[in-house]
Amino acid sequence: MNKTMTKGAAALPLNAILGGNCIEVMAGLPANSVDLIFADPPYNLQLKGQLHRPDNSKVDAVDDHWDQFDSFKVYDDFTRAWLREARRILKPNGSIWVIGSYHNIFRVGSALQDEGYWILNDVIWRKSNPMPNFRGKRYTNAHETMIWASKSEGAKYTFNYEALKALNEGIQMRSDWVLPICTGHERLKNENGDKAHPTQKPESLLHRILVGSTNPGDVVLDPFFGTGTTGAVAKMLGREFIGIEQEEAYREVAAKRIKAVRKFDREALQVSASKRAEPRVPFGQLVERGMLRPGEELFSMNQRHKAKVRADGTLVGGEVKGSIHQVGAALEGAPSCNGWTYWCFRRDGKTVPIDVLRQQIRAEMQA
Amino acid sequence: MNKTMTKGAAALPLNAILGGNCIEVMAGLPANSVDLIFADPPYNLQLKGQLHRPDNSKVDAVDDHWDQFDSFKVYDDFTRAWLREARRILKPNGSIWVIGSYHNIFRVGSALQDEGYWILNDVIWRKSNPMPNFRGKRYTNAHETMIWASKSEGAKYTFNYEALKALNEGIQMRSDWVLPICTGHERLKNENGDKAHPTQKPESLLHRILVGSTNPGDVVLDPFFGTGTTGAVAKMLGREFIGIEQEEAYREVAAKRIKAVRKFDREALQVSASKRAEPRVPFGQLVERGMLRPGEELFSMNQRHKAKVRADGTLVGGEVKGSIHQVGAALEGAPSCNGWTYWCFRRDGKTVPIDVLRQQIRAEMQA
DNA sequence: GTAAGCCGTGAATCATTCA
DNA sequence: GTGAATGATTCACGGCTTA
Numbered sequence: 001m002n003k004t005m006t007k008g009a010a011a012l013p014l015n016a017i018l019g020g021n022c023i024e025v026m027a028g029l030p031a032n033s034v035d036l037i038f039a040d041p042p043y044n045l046q047l048k049g050q051l052h053r054p055d056n057s058k059v060d061a062v063d064d065h066w067d068q069f070d071s072f073k074v075y076d077d078f079t080r081a082w083l084r085e086a087r088r089i090l091k092p093n094g095s096i097w098v099i100g101s102y103h104n105i106f107r108v109g110s111a112l113q114d115e116g117y118w119i120l121n122d123v124i125w126r127k128s129n130p131m132p133n134f135r136g137k138r139y140t141n142a143h144e145t146m147i148w149a150s151k152s153e154g155a156k157y158t159f160n161y162e163a164l165k166a167l168n169e170g171i172q173m174r175s176d177w178v179l180p181i182c183t184g185h186e187r188l189k190n191e192n193g194d195k196a197h198p199t200q201k202p203e204s205l206l207h208r209i210l211v212g213s214t215n216p217g218d219v220v221l222d223p224f225f226g227t228g229t230t231g232a233v234a235k236m237l238g239r240e241f242i243g244i245e246q247e248e249a250y251r252e253v254a255a256k257r258i259k260a261v262r263k264f265d266r267e268a269l270q271v272s273a274s275k276r277a278e279p280r281v282p283f284g285q286l287v288e289r290g291m292l293r294p295g296e297e298l299f300s301m302n303q304r305h306k307a308k309v310r311a312d313g314t315l316v317g318g319e320v321k322g323s324i325h326q327v328g329a330a331l332e333g334a335p336s337c338n339g340w341t342y343w344c345f346r347r348d349g350k351t352v353p354i355d356v357l358r359q360q361i362r363a364e365m366q367a
Numbered sequence: 368m369n370k371t372m373t374k375g376a377a378a379l380p381l382n383a384i385l386g387g388n389c390i391e392v393m394a395g396l397p398a399n400s401v402d403l404i405f406a407d408p409p410y411n412l413q414l415k416g417q418l419h420r421p422d423n424s425k426v427d428a429v430d431d432h433w434d435q436f437d438s439f440k441v442y443d444d445f446t447r448a449w450l451r452e453a454r455r456i457l458k459p460n461g462s463i464w465v466i467g468s469y470h471n472i473f474r475v476g477s478a479l480q481d482e483g484y485w486i487l488n489d490v491i492w493r494k495s496n497p498m499p500n501f502r503g504k505r506y507t508n509a510h511e512t513m514i515w516a517s518k519s520e521g522a523k524y525t526f527n528y529e530a531l532k533a534l535n536e537g538i539q540m541r542s543d544w545v546l547p548i549c550t551g552h553e554r555l556k557n558e559n560g561d562k563a564h565p566t567q568k569p570e571s572l573l574h575r576i577l578v579g580s581t582n583p584g585d586v587v588l589d590p591f592f593g594t595g596t597t598g599a600v601a602k603m604l605g606r607e608f609i610g611i612e613q614e615e616a617y618r619e620v621a622a623k624r625i626k627a628v629r630k631f632d633r634e635a636l637q638v639s640a641s642k643r644a645e646p647r648v649p650f651g652q653l654v655e656r657g658m659l660r661p662g663e664e665l666f667s668m669n670q671r672h673k674a675k676v677r678a679d680g681t682l683v684g685g686e687v688k689g690s691i692h693q694v695g696a697a698l699e700g701a702p703s704c705n706g707w708t709y710w711c712f713r714r715d716g717k718t719v720p721i722d723v724l725r726q727q728i729r730a731e732m733q734a
Numbered sequence: 735g736t737a738a739g740c741c742g743t744g745a746a747t748c749a750t751t752c753a
Numbered sequence: 754g755t756g757a758a759t760g761a762t763t764c765a766c767g768g769c770t771t772a
Contacts, residue, residue: 109473142541167651174509268661
């Protein structure tokens with residue numbers, strides 16, 4: 001299953017789990033090469049010795065001067081360093097997801113903005129079965145926060161709007177997702193029955209992220225791979241993955257897990273497409289093909305206006321001449337108008353939107 | 368109703384709305400004197416052009432001068448300055464709530480931590496009726512984030528656990544609160560009918576915060592008072608308030624509003640628990656959660672039709688694609704169809720209606 | 735009087751292609 | 754690169770009008 005893809009000087013190892021420090025490993029990967037990054041970085045701000053400064057010098061675990069400020073400083077430096085490498089690797093139209101809790105997410109969000117990413121949404125994972133607060137001293141910590149950002153302002157990121165709307169039964173997907181935490185058979189265990197990883201994320205979370213922000217064949221990088229939830233879901237959904245994980249024990253669990261995953265069949269991976277992707281049909285073609293006759297009258301959806309079709313596919317309505325969109329906008333006094341859904345024609349006493357004719361043409365094109 | 372309370376050198380004006388810049392005004396207030404701070408600072412939205420709805424009406428966006436900042440640096444400096452003064456004024460066991468969106472909340476959260484506050488929870492306000500995303504380019508922005516923090520680590524902050532549990536029908540209050548946005552009669556209007564303030568917060572939000580984090584008689588400071596929601600709810604609940612607001616027009620509206628507020632009598636607090644309809648469960652969630660696999664076949668109740676599940680929660684049955692309801696209706700030649708009771712899946716040789724899976728999810732949600 | 739339907743609106747970083 | 758043309762896009766409520 002492993003492949004490599006050559007991009008510029010360095011090669012991009014696909015469907016592989018790489019060992020080592022994620023900042024160093026990412027530094028060896030080619031620029032502008034991955035479509036999506038999902039990152040679940042360490043939350044704990046008291047990591048001390050486990051963290052490296054951006055220059056890779058180790059933080060002294062027995063430093064007497066260790067205090068809260070140092071702690072934030074080191075965490076911020078670490079965060080900025082990995083986010084910088086991640087951004088270099090990301091394709092110009094790629095996007096990143098980062099998950100965290102109130103311990104670290106504000107540091108991460110600020111760093112994302114400072115490094116030039118452009119935040120698209122913050123999304124709340126609302127846990128349907130969180131651990132209660134036993135001491136009754138605070139609110140039940142029932143959610144985690146995810147940040148979705150593009151590489152830069154104005155980038156054309158992937159967002160499968162229709163697919164997400166379909167996932168949500170026809171209503172556009174919101175920024176709060178109700179999903180259970182990872183338990184039961186999905187939760188990976190060691191031989192001794194302990195959980196294999198303390199913060200294993202549910203596959204449902206990655207499913208929604210990958211369906212929404214990638215297309216089949218896209219490359220997904222996870223720099224804090226853990227037990228490989230990102231890789232497992234990527235494989236199911238026909239995406240390529242690259243995992244980076246420092247701990248050998250986790251790499252082993254992840255490799256075994258992903259090996260057992262079956263990819264969904266091709267038909268199942270097809271997802272509701274956006275109308276923007278449909279081929280463009282000029283209105284004039286309806287006239288050329290005789291679906292509408294020059295001189296025929298069209299009526300606005302609200303029955304308040306009418307216009308006449310001309311041989312070149314423009315309309316005349318009152319004083320206004322122009323495209324179906326221009327005439328519709330002018331008659332309504334609106335800044336814009338979708339002529340396809342605005343205008344109707346009459347056949348056998350019935351009023352039919354002209355969009356029906358466009359759909360006929362599109363159906364023929366596919367056949 | 369106004370009183371003053373002398374603390375050290377300066378006097379603490381109670382139940383007053385102070386004009387001027389909040390940083391300067393706070394600088395004139397005595398240290399360690401207020402029990403709670405609620406702050407709804409400018410979000411720094413950075414909006415570009417005009418946004419239209421699909422019906423071509425204009426979205427009345429926040430374009431006020433007070434929300435404009437030249438850069439993150441300027442915004443950060445402003446944030447740190449007011450948070451520093453706020454912390455000085457706060458009693459050692461007091462706490463602070465700050466609300467924001469992804470535009471600013473990460474800056475605010477980092478600043479809180481850097482200034483020495485200790486974050487207790489981040490709390491999500493899940494809006495039951497948010498404005499949709501009109502262009503289909505992102506997730507519906509359906510929530511805002513609040514941060515609750517004590518003055519320092521180890522402080523003995525107020526948390527009325529039992530009162531909140533009672534508010535939540537006997538279940539421990541979680542970090543996500545579902546509340547509607549401020550509309551209807553509660554929304555303050557100018558004489559011309561326009562909204563008096565672009566971002567008025569619902570009283571329900573402040574109600575929960577004040578019940579949870581203060582006791583009767585406590586002093587609540589709001590440095591971005593706006594139209595005085597904090598003051599109004601504080602008065603209802605028998606707390607003292609101090610408001611700071613730069614814009615005279617807002618101060619006038621707030622003063623008038625608060626004057627009309629009556630302190631609660633017990634009876635008014637009794638709110639009939641609204642019977643909620645059963646929560647809607649999108650079919651896609653069964654797929655995301657692995658209860659049904661993409662590619663798996665479903666069978667109609669009458670065994671006459673079958674269809675395949677796709678990754679986005681739509682079905683393919685013969686030539687027909689769409690939701691469980693749409694495909695069921697099409698295959699039956701019926702105008703409509705309840706897909707939940709129409710489709711079945713097979714497990715261990717048995718045929719089971721998919722509605723069983725929905726009931727499982729609902730049971731989890733209620734637990 | 736009541737029910738059904740239309741209209742307005744809310745903290746929004748909200749387009750893409752072709753000439 | 755710039756500007757014009759095409760044409761895609763909304764959920765939950767509250768208030769008011771009409772039947």
